[in-house]
């Protein structure tokens with residue numbers, strides 16, 4: 001197995017000062033690079049609905065959301081925002097807002113209902129129609145293969161803790177790559193594998209709702225393997241010009257104090273939040289200390305000879321999803337129990353082997369999710385990866401905020417808090433670009449209000465308001481504001 005990487009080796013590379021563009025640091029409106037993509041993101045289960053149509057079968061999220069007590073108010077994605085039937089109008093809306101890119105995901109069970117074997121043509125046809133509609137309107141499609149909706153049949157066979165799931169994913173990747181590789185150039189294997197592994201199999205607040213720390217770590221490795229095998233399968237099936245990456249919810253982890261114990265808590269959580277994925281994906285090795293800190297949970301015997309080579313595929317870009325930072329401290333006597341880490345209420349920790357680390361609420365204003373607003377964290381995150389993997393193009397593949405939006409009597413929806421949030425975070429992205437980071441685009445989460453997983457429909461992240469009774473879409477004031485930024489490629493002064 002290759003040598004583990006150390007935190008020092010990750011931060012030693014520095015950026016060339018000549019990459020600082022003088023015009024980018026002048027005052028006045030902040031100009032983004034000319035070909036910067038202005039996007040919005042969604043995912044299949046959160047928006048499509050039509051869960052029983054055209055051969056689609058249940059994924060783990062269908063099962064989970066239909067299990068009493070798993071989601072707020074028992075909400076499910078059965079209907080969601082009917083995007084499966086309204087995709088044409090939704091693309092027209094994107095065009096109206098002047099978006100230049102759209103990030104969406106493919107529902108695995110529309111393509112392979114049992115998670116294996118030949119593809120269902122009708123399922124692939126839906127995504128082909130969607131992509132053609134986008135291309136007709138000059139919107140660059142950015143396709144994510146896996147946004148958490150594992151075929152239920154594969155979960156019945158053991159799910160991500162089982163090695164075979166990685167091979168199944170590679171087969172699926174090859175099928176979709178062959179079907180859409182002629183018209184989609186931006187390909188993402190996995191969205192936020194941390195959530196799939198640690199919320200799905202650790203704390204159990206996400207599907208499939210298991211609470212087994214050893215299974216969570218096995219899942220993490222098999223997701224890494226799925227990424228590597230999937231990236232290879234995609235490349236084998238698609239034209240060479242296409243670009244393959246991954247979207248990680250890389251976390252910014254801060255310490256309550258500079259004490260050695262608190263800094264060690266940061267190192268350990270960083271290994272579990274970031275290193276467990278970035279290490280193998282970007283550097284071909286698990287990070288130093290990860291195996292030791294989790295030794296009581298697993299012996300990592302599931303990592304086989306050759307896996308790290310298979311995982312460590314060249315990446316064409318890295319997607320960063322950012323919402324809020326985490327704040328931790330050493331807490332030798334911390335009881336295992338509900339934590340303030342912003343990932344939902346559960347008696348089980350999503351952090352294997354970290355029962356002696358406490359999570360704290362970061363000070364500052366918060367969104368409706370209870371997540372602290374900290375745009376500096378986005379700059380920090382981008383710069384970390386700009387240094388860690390110099391030359392690798394970055395995209396902010398998700399960033400946004402939930403607020404309790406309500407239409408005014410005249411039907412308009414004003415969301416000045418979201419505008420403030422987006423403005424501050426886009427300014428942080430701009431600062432990172434000025435500091436030399438190669439950020440190629442920004443995707444607002446989300447295009448429209450949708451099924452927010454265990455929180456159901458109560459949390460609205462959309463730039464477009466959805467009336468869930470009528471399915472009417474109304475762009476909020478933030479959507480109009482974002483359209484202005486996209487049209488000019490410039491971020492003006494914040495008009496609060």
Ligand code: FCB
Pocket residue numbers: 043046191192195249321398445452453461
């Ligand atoms: C991310 C998910 C996305 C959405 C946002 C709020 O973790 O990728 O689907 O739920 O959070």
